[in-house]
Amino acid sequence: FTSWQAFRKVLNEISDLAGQREVVAESLQLQIIQGISLLSKTLREERKKCLSNGTILHQNLTTQLAALERAKRNYEKAYRDSEKAVENYKKADMDLNLSRAEVERYKNIMTAKIQQSDDAKNEYANQLQKSNNLQQQHYHELLPEVFNRLQELDEKRTRGIREFIISAADVESSVAPIIARCLEGMVKAGESINEKEDSYKVIERYQSGFTPPGDIPFEDLSKMDTLDTSQESHYNHVQSSHLTVKGTISANKIKKRVGIFNIFGSNKVS
Structure with missing residues (x-):
């Protein structure tokens, strides 16, 4: 810097x-x-x-x-x-x-x-x-x-x-x-x-490649089958997003990159 x-x-x-x-x-x-x-x-x-x-x-x-x-x-x-x-x-x-x-x-x-x-x-x-x-x-x-x-x-x-x-x-x-x-x-x-x-160097160093999630679908309780499929799809999407926010884990689980969104994960008051 x-x-x-x-x-x-x-x-x-x-x-x-x-x-x-x-x-x-x-x-x-x-x-x-x-x-x-x-x-x-x-x-x-x-x-x-x-x-x-x-x-x-x-x-x-x-x-x-x-x-x-x-x-x-x-x-x-x-x-x-x-x-x-x-x-x-x-x-x-x-x-x-x-x-x-x-x-x-x-x-x-x-x-x-x-x-x-x-x-x-x-x-x-x-x-x-x-x-x-x-x-x-x-x-x-x-x-x-x-x-x-x-x-x-x-x-x-x-x-x-x-x-x-x-x-x-x-x-x-x-x-x-x-x-x-x-x-x-x-x-x-x-x-x-x-x-x-x-500031550009900070962005370059801490960028995570995170893609914002899509819209959350409406859950119609009258269509249970569709709801189950939608819930499963949404659950998979959230899990995928969670991995992306928290960090990218390689196949051999050796390298972990921490995302910038971790700055919001602490409840401590500085």
């Missing part, structure tokens, strides 16, 4: 299509999936490194600003102590009841406090300069470098997506002509089906 032949051709084309899909799957696995995995791993590591560097930079700046705050508090305390020492010395110097040694002691305390204040002031100035330099470097050089690196990584990720999409399309395009030929073969297989030819 043409439908059977077309179905076999379609199965062959489907097998070829499956083979091309395997080629696509293997190519995607080797060229795309592995590339995505490698790029993803690299980007994760680089991004983690950038974030770690950014954290370190932030901690360094925070530490320096904390040192500046401590130096400022020390300077403020030392300055207040020095002012108090100067005030105490002035009072002692004007107090005539104090001995020269006592006044000298207040003077030494004042000198020491002034020196401590100057040292704290210098330390504060030093920490302030360090903080300003580090803060300027942090916001104008170090931190922008981290952000630029993160931007480069994101651009690399985006560029990878573009390349992977194009590569995937190229893989599909490489097998598209073969797939098109397979589909064309399936269309031709479908177009080769000839329902008339198949």
Whole structure:
């Protein structure tokens, strides 16, 4: 049958299509999936490194600003102590009841406090300069470098997506002509089906040579002799027809051909 032949051709084309899909799957696995995995791993590591560097930079700046705050508090305390020492010395110097040694002691305390204040002031100035330099470097050089690196990584990720999409399309395009030929073969297989030819083959295969029976004679009960003869003739005719419908049996009873009327002999409901 043409439908059977077309179905076999379609199965062959489907097998070829499956083979091309395997080629696509293997190519995607080797060229795309592995590339995505490698790029993803690299980007994760680089991004983690950038974030770690950014954290370190932030901690360094925070530490320096904390040192500046401590130096400022020390300077403020030392300055207040020095002012108090100067005030105490002035009072002692004007107090005539104090001995020269006592006044000298207040003077030494004042000198020491002034020196401590100057040292704290210098330390504060030093920490302030360090903080300003580090803060300027942090916001104008170090931190922008981290952000630029993160931007480069994101651009690399985006560029990878573009390349992977194009590569995937190229893989599909490489097998598209073969797939098109397979589909064309399936269309031709479908177009080769000839329902008339198949139905004629069914008729040729299952035709039985059955001859339709003649009219059933009227049975006149008033003519018994004629009735007996008619019944016998009709019985023989039915028996002959029955053999013809059920199948033709050869003399040696070896070959039996089943007639198409057997499709009406079953009481089963499909």
